[in-house]
Amino acid sequence: MKAKQLLKRGVISVIKHTIAEAGGNEVLFVGRIDDKGIVSEITVAARGDESAVPALFRYMEESDVVLHNHPSGMLTPSNADLQIASQLGNHGIGFYIIDNRVENLYAVAEPIGKKQREELDSSELEGCLLPGGPLSREIDYYETRHSQVEMLKAVVDSFNRDRICVIEAGTGVGKSLAYLLPAIKWAELNNERVVISTATINLQQQLTEKDIPLVTRLIDTKVKTVLVKGRGNYVCLRRLEEALEENSLFRERDDELENLKNWVMTTDTGSKSDLSFYPDSSLWGRVCSETDSCMGLRCSSRDRCFVLKARREACSANVLITNHHLLFSDLAMRISGAGFDNTAVLPPFSRIIFDEAHTIEGCATSFFSDFLNKFALYKQLSRLYRRKRGRAFGVALKLETQSGLEKFIPNIPPAVDRIKEQMEVLDEYARAFMGNDSTVWINGDTSEEVKSKILKPMHELQNRIIDLMEICSEILERLEGKNEENPESYELALVYSRLGKFASICEKFYNYKSFSDWIFWIEKSYTSSGEGYARFIITPLDVSSLMREAVFEPYQSVVCTSATLTVKRSFSFWMSRLGLKGFREKEVDTAIFPSPFPYKDHVLLAIPEDIPPPDEGGYEEHLSGYIGKVLEISEGKALVLFTSYELLKKIYQEVKVRLNELGITVLRQGEDDRARLLNRFNTDTASVLFATDSFWTGIDAPGETLKVVIISRLPFRVPTDPVVRARMEAISRGGGNPFMEMALPEAVLKFKQGFGRLMRRNTDRGVVLVLDSRVVKKSYGALFTASLPETFKIVKGGDEVLQRIENFLYG
Numbered sequence: 078m079k080a081k082q083l084l085k086r087g088v089i090s091v092i093k094h095t096i097a098e099a100g101g102n103e104v105l106f107v108g109r110i111d112d113k114g115i116v117s118e119i120t121v122a123a124r125g126d127e128s129a130v131p132a133l134f135r136y137m138e139e140s141d142v143v144l145h146n147h148p149s150g151m152l153t154p155s156n157a158d159l160q161i162a163s164q165l166g167n168h169g170i171g172f173y174i175i176d177n178r179v180e181n182l183y184a185v186a187e188p189i190g191k192k193q194r195e196e197l198d199s200s201e202l203e204g205c206l207l208p209g210g211p212l213s214r215e216i217d218y219y220e221t222r223h224s225q226v227e228m229l230k231a232v233v234d235s236f237n238r239d240r241i242c243v244i245e246a247g248t249g250v251g252k253s254l255a256y257l258l259p260a261i262k263w264a265e266l267n268n269e270r271v272v273i274s275t276a277t278i279n280l281q282q283q284l285t286e287k288d289i290p291l292v293t294r295l296i297d298t299k300v301k302t303v304l305v306k307g308r309g310n311y312v313c314l315r316r317l318e319e320a321l322e323e324n325s326l327f328r329e330r331d332d333e334l335e336n337l338k339n340w341v342m343t344t345d346t347g348s349k350s351d352l353s354f355y356p357d358s359s360l361w362g363r364v365c366s367e368t369d370s371c372m373g374l375r376c377s378s379r380d381r382c383f384v385l386k387a388r389r390e391a392c393s394a395n396v397l398i399t400n401h402h403l404l405f406s407d408l409a410m411r412i413s414g415a416g417f418d419n420t421a422v423l424p425p426f427s428r429i430i431f432d433e434a435h436t437i438e439g440c441a442t443s444f445f446s447d448f449l450n451k452f453a454l455y456k457q458l459s460r461l462y463r464r465k466r467g468r469a470f471g472v473a474l475k476l477e478t479q480s481g482l483e484k485f486i487p488n489i490p491p492a493v494d495r496i497k498e499q500m501e502v503l504d505e506y507a508r509a510f511m512g513n514d515s516t517v518w519i520n521g522d523t524s525e526e527v528k529s530k531i532l533k534p535m536h537e538l539q540n541r542i543i544d545l546m547e548i549c550s551e552i553l554e555r556l557e558g559k560n561e562e563n564p565e566s567y568e569l570a571l572v573y574s575r576l577g578k579f580a581s582i583c584e585k586f587y588n589y590k591s592f593s594d595w596i597f598w599i600e601k602s603y604t605s606s607g608e609g610y611a612r613f614i615i616t617p618l619d620v621s622s623l624m625r626e627a628v629f630e631p632y633q634s635v636v637c638t639s640a641t642l643t644v645k646r647s648f649s650f651w652m653s654r655l656g657l658k659g660f661r662e663k664e665v666d667t668a669i670f671p672s673p674f675p676y677k678d679h680v681l682l683a684i685p686e687d688i689p690p691p692d693e694g695g696y697e698e699h700l701s702g703y704i705g706k707v708l709e710i711s712e713g714k715a716l717v718l719f720t721s722y723e724l725l726k727k728i729y730q731e732v733k734v735r736l737n738e739l740g741i742t743v744l745r746q747g748e749d750d751r752a753r754l755l756n757r758f759n760t761d762t763a764s765v766l767f768a769t770d771s772f773w774t775g776i777d778a779p780g781e782t783l784k785v786v787i788i789s790r791l792p793f794r795v796p797t798d799p800v801v802r803a804r805m806e807a808i809s810r811g812g813g814n815p816f817m818e819m820a821l822p823e824a825v826l827k828f829k830q831g832f833g834r835l836m837r838r839n840t841d842r843g844v845v846l847v848l849d850s851r852v853v854k855k856s857y858g859a860l861f862t863a864s865l866p867e868t869f870k871i872v873k874g875g876d877e878v879l880q881r882i883e884n885f886l887y888g
Contacts, residue, residue: 078181078182078183078184079180079181079182080175080179080180080181080182082182083114083115083116083173083182083184084108084115084116084179084182085115085116085117088108088116088117088118088119089179091119091121092104092106092119092144092146092175092179093178093179095121095374096146096177096179098373098374098375099124099374099375100375101148101177102124102148103124103145103146103147103148104121104123104124104145104146104374105121105122105123105124105143105144105145106119106120106121106122106143106144106145107119107120107122107137107141107142107143107144107392108120108141108142108143108144108173109138109140109141109142109425110140110141110142110171110188110190112193112194114188114190116142116144117425118424118425119144120392120424121374122143122389122392124374124379137168137170137393138170138268139168139169139170139188139189140169140170140188140189140190140268141170141171141188142170142171142172142173142188143161143165143170143171143172143173144173144174144175145158145172145173145174145175146174146175146176146177146179147174147175147176147177148177150176150177152174152175152176152181152182152183153183154174154183154185158172158174158185159185162185162186163186165186166186169188169189170186170188171184171186171187171188172184172185172186173185194267195266195267196236196237197233197236197237197259197262197263197266199229199230199233199234202229202233202258202259202262202296203226203229203230205258205295205296206221206222206225206226206229206254206258207221207226208221211294211295211296212254212291212295215291215294215295222249222250222251222673223673224246224247224250224670224671224672224673225250225251225252225254225255225670226255227668227670228244228246228250228252228255228256228638228668228670229254229255229256229258229259231244231666231668232244232255232256232259232260232430232636233259234666235634235635235636235666236259236260236263236428236634238634238664239633239634239663240634240663240664240665240666241629241634241635241636241637241657241660241663241664241665241666242634242635242636242637242665242666242667242668243434243637243638243642243648243651243652243657243665243666243667243668244636244637244638244642244667244668244669244670245638245639245640245641245642245643245648245668245669245670246638246639246640246670247640247670247671247672247673247674247866248640248672248674248833248836248837249672249673249674249836249838249839250670250671250672250673252432252638252670253280253283253284253288253432254288254291254292256273256430256432256636256638257273257284257288257289257292258292258295258296260273260396260428260430261289261292261293261296261298261300261302261396262296262298263428264300264395264396265296265298265300265395268395269395269426269427269428270394270395270396270397270424270425270426270427270428271395271396271397271426271427271428271429271430272397272399272404272423272426272428272429272430273396273397273398273399273429273430273432274399274400274401274404274429274430274431274432275398275399275400275401275432275433276400276401276432276433276436276440276774276775277400277433277775278400279775279777280432280433281304281398281399281400284398285302285304285398289302289396289398300395300396301393301394301395301396302394302395302396302397302398303390303391303393303394303396303397303398304398304399305387305391305397305398305399305403305423306348306350306387306399306403307400307402307403307406308365308366308367308368308371308384309365309366309367310348310349310350310365311346311347311348311349311365311366311383311384311387312337312341312347312349312364312365312366312383313364313365313366313367313370313371313378313382313384314341314347314378314381314382314383315372315376315377315378316363316364316365316366316367316370317334317337317338317341317364318378320334320363320364321334321338323465323470333354333356333357333360334360334364336354337356337360337364340352340353344383346383346386346387347383347384347386348383348387349361349365358605366383366384369457369571369572369575370460370568370571371384371571372564372567372568373567375563375564375567376564377564388424391423391424392424397423397424397426399423401431401433401436401437401440401441401444402440402443402444403422403423404423404429405440405441405444405445405627406422406444407421407422407423408421408627408628409444409445409627410422411627411631412623412626412627426632427632427633428632428633428634428635428636429628429632429634429635429636430635430636430638431635431636431637431638432638432639433639433774433775434637434638434639434642434651435639435640435641435642435651435774435826435830436639436774437624437637437655438620438654438655441617441620441623441624442616442617442620442800445616445617445620445623446614446615446616446617447578447581447582447614447615448582448612448613448614448615449579449582449583449612449613450504450602450610450611450612450613451500451501451504451610451611452604452610453579454496454500454579455497455500457572457575457576457579458493458496458497459471460472460568460572461473461489461493461545461549461569461572462474462489462490462493469490472565472568472569472572473486473489473490473569475565476552476556476565476566476569479555479556481555482552482555482556485548485551485552485555486552488548489545489548489549492541492544492545492548493545495541495544496538496541496542496545499534499537499538499541500538502534503531503534503535503538503611504610504611506530506531506534507530507531507599507611507613508601508609508610508611509530510526510527510530510531511599511601511611514601514797515600515601516598516599516600516601516797516798516799517598517599517799518596518597518598518799518802518803519531519586519589519597519598519599520589520596520597520803523590531586531599532586532587535583535586535587535613536583536587538583539580539583539584539587542576542579542580542583543580545576546573546576546577546580549569549572549573549576550573552569553566553569553570553573556569582613582615585597585615586613586615592615593618594617594618594619595615595616595617595618596614596615596616596617596618596799596800596803596804597613597614597615598614598616598799598800599611599612599613599614600612600614616799616800616803618803618804618807619804619807620654620655620656621653621654621655621656622656623656624655624656625656625660625662629656629657629660629662629663630662630663637655640672640829640830640833641826641829641830641833642826643669643864644821644822644825644826644860644864645825645860645863645864646669646864648667650818650819650822650823650826651826652665652667653818671866672836672866673839674836674839674841674866675839676836676866676867676868677866677867677868677869678869679836679841679842679843680835680836680842680843680844680845680866680868680869681843681844681845681868681869681870681871681881681882681885682844682845682847682862682865682868682869682870682871683844683845683846683847683870683871683878683881683882684846684847684850684852684853684870684871684872684878685703685846685848685850685873685874685875685878686850686853686854686872686873686874687850687874687875688700688703688848688849688850688875689850690849690850690851690854691790691849691851697724697727697728700724700728700789700848701727701728701731701732703848703875704717704728704732704787704789704848705731705732705735705736706879707785707787707846707879707882708732708736708741708765708785709735709736709739710879710882710883710886711784711785711844711882711886712739712741712763713736713741713742713761713762713763713764713765714762714763714764714765714781714782714783714784714785714843715765715766715783715784715785715786715787716758716765716766716768716772716776716778716783716785716786716787716834717765717766717767717768717787717789718768718769718772718773718786718787718788718789718792718831718834719767719768719769719789719790720769720770720789720790720791720792720793720795721769721790722746722747722769722770724789724790725745725746725767725768725769726745728767728789729743729745729767736765740763741763741764741765742757742761742763742764742765743764743765743767744757744758744764744765744766744767745766745767745768746766746767746768746769746772751771754766755776755778758778758782759778759782762781762782764782773792773827773830773831773834774830776834777837778834778837779837779838779841780838780840780841783834783835783837783841783843784842784843784844784886785835785843785844785845785846785882785886786831786832786834786835786843786844786845786846787846787848788828788831788832788845788846788847788848788849789848789849790848790849791824791828791847791849791851791852791861792824792827792828792831793820793821793823793824794820794823794824796820801820804819805819805820817857821857821860824861825860825861825864828861828864829864829865832845832865843886844882844885844886845868846878846882853872869885
């Protein structure tokens with residue numbers, strides 16, 4: 078029969094591409110059928126003949142189908158085919174043979190038909206959380222949380238009715254169980270894949286190590302869940318081998334590299350997290366797996382590839398735990414042509430749950446931005462050609478022996494040098510143009526200085542990159558049709574593609590006025606050794622349309638949850654930024670489930686009304702003295718949050734000596750790795766942590782560790798940030814009020830995150846101190862406090878506030 082009768086068009090496209098990539102050799106695929114019996118999802122399972130099928134059983138479910146190509150075009154099943162089809166049939170799995178052009182198909186064994194969709198029974202799942210239910214038998218002195226039960230009902234409704242659900246669930250609601258129970262039960266009942274995406278590693282660990290094992294016990298299920306990590310977390314065997322070979326040529330010994338060599342002989346996962354030591358970042362960068370350098374099915378190490386193994390594990394699971402960045406990587410491939418029925422970065426899925434959803438806009442903004450800097454460019458050039466101690470390396474050298482390329486290979490080294498020369502000019506000009514500024518927005522009318530220092534040098538860089546690409550193109554044309562298995566030609570094509578992306582960034586910068594939906598800006602960055610360099614960045618002005626296209630429109634149900642999504646109980650701001658305001662493709666439900674924690678009895682919100690405003694003289698001196706007094710009263714046990722790293726360092730230096738004399742350990746963001754810093758803070762109950770930005774969220778320090786959170790200033794974003802400025806100007810052009818519609822609600826949400834660091838357990842008790850008088854003296858200040866849970870509150874002079882803090886902590 079014709080393949081198109083049983084295979085979706087997108088599935089046929091993926092199979093064709095994969096067979097071509099494998100040089101026309103045999104490949105095995107695992108397909109998933111829809112309710113009409115059509116293969117609607119496809120995953121590349123293995124390269125090889127039928128003998129590989131038994132190893133795939135653990136990745137397949139009843140009603141799946143195995144597809145296998147016969148390169149000869151003859152679809153008559155061999156004895157081996159018939160034997161495998163019989164084994165698969167006993168498990169309800171089908172077996173199809175196809176030709177390499179995917180035009181004809183022979184169904185050796187039909188899969189068992191897919192079941193009709195089965196809705197979740199809300200009362201059954203609620204029973205897990207009620208008194209006398211399974212959860213009460215797992216936890217001593219268990220108390221049902223009404224808000225958790227109500228949240229579970231909302232998630233069940235989203236799954237059963239194919240709706241979008243946006244939920245703010247306060248700290249202590251137990252939101253992970255409220256969404257895991259429906260997600261895992263749905264996966265079990267309907268054999269559909271659900272993705273749960275988070276922003277932090279800590280939450281991923283909590284889900285995989287604690288919450289999911291608990292849920293599987295509560296509902297007695299064997300549904301498989303897998304934590305999916307980015308490929309950069311895995312060692313690439315080919316790149317490791319290349320690094321070892323290069324070191325041996327120069328008789329260099331690198332103990333860490335040797336340790337990695339020994340480790341890969343025994344590790345099952347190849348994951349950096351399983352190493353017994355923490356590798357140097359530059360070394361790991363040389364040996365980790367990368368999209369830009371992955372040889373796919375052409376790789377000589379594919380049979381042991383750790384990334385492929387991890388992907389096969391993901392394909393065998395119905396619940397995937399991942400992070401927002403990796404999910405957006407997958408979604409970007411899907412809207413760029415991979416389709417929603419095929420494997421991209423993740424295997425196909427039908428439903429998404431976003432936890433820590435307050436970070437979605439930032440993550441999407443970061444992921445969908447493009448950037449160019451000299452190190453990213455040089456990395457690609459070095460794959461093509463590089464010299465070390467008089468010796469040459471790179472794919473160009475590997476192609477030297479190929480006949481017909483003698484004219485072109487010698488042109489590569491000078492072309493590489495010309496690009497590096499121009500990149501250095503551009504980098505130097507850009508940093509000089511920026512002066513003392515850390516960022517610059519390229520917008521509006523172009524000044525002569527911008528033209529001469531940025532745009533013209535970038536245009537020349539584009540031309541030089543294109544010159545090198547033309548050489549590579551000539552080589553690729555001559556390699557076409559011969560040695561299709563040649564990994565060097567494939568690697569050259571990868572470099573060519575990446576150079577094309579850099580040339581496109583240069584072209585867009587040069588013509589930035591033609592791209593009104595994008596923000597063009599330059600950032601001054603530094604290496605770990607302190608070397609400065611410029612990053613040229615293109616950022617989407619608005620991610621709402623991308624979110625609609627990639628997330629809210631194609632997926633059957635989407636749940637977004639966080640403790641901080643509303644401003645004064647309204648979701649309006651968050652929904653407008655993500656494209657859900659006025660969204661009519663699906664029904665959108667919203668719900669607020671307050672924290673069950675006793676904030677009114679356990680938290681004092683303290684605001685000294687006589688502290689100078691942040692923009693007046695004397696503020697920093699007053700801040701330093703007041704913070705010092707509070708930390709003496711609390712004997713450490715505090716988190717001090719700043720919006721400026723410079724102010725953080727200044728206050729830190731001014732109070733450190735005195736606090737150390739009192740036996741208080743003073744920690745500062747930036748003096749150690751984040752994880753180690755937090756571990757020191759959690760284990761030393763007489764410590765104080767000075768932090769900014771990312772430490773406003775994701776810190777969990779319950780009990781005696783944290784008794785005081787100090788918010789030094791209302792967390793408005795820096796108005797000179799190019800992305801902030803561009804988005805605020807866009808609101809103004811549309812007739813809106815950028816302060817009320819963006820700056821203020823953003824600050825309120827971050828303020829709520831900072832406030833939420835204090836109370837992480839029901840028994841926690843302490844003070845949130847706000848050292849910004851605008852919260853009580855400006856008309857908009859009330860919005861900050863109105864968005865918090867109800868607490869004790871004192872707004873008095875500084876001395877009286879200090880006394881009340883002492884009484885609250887020790888009275």
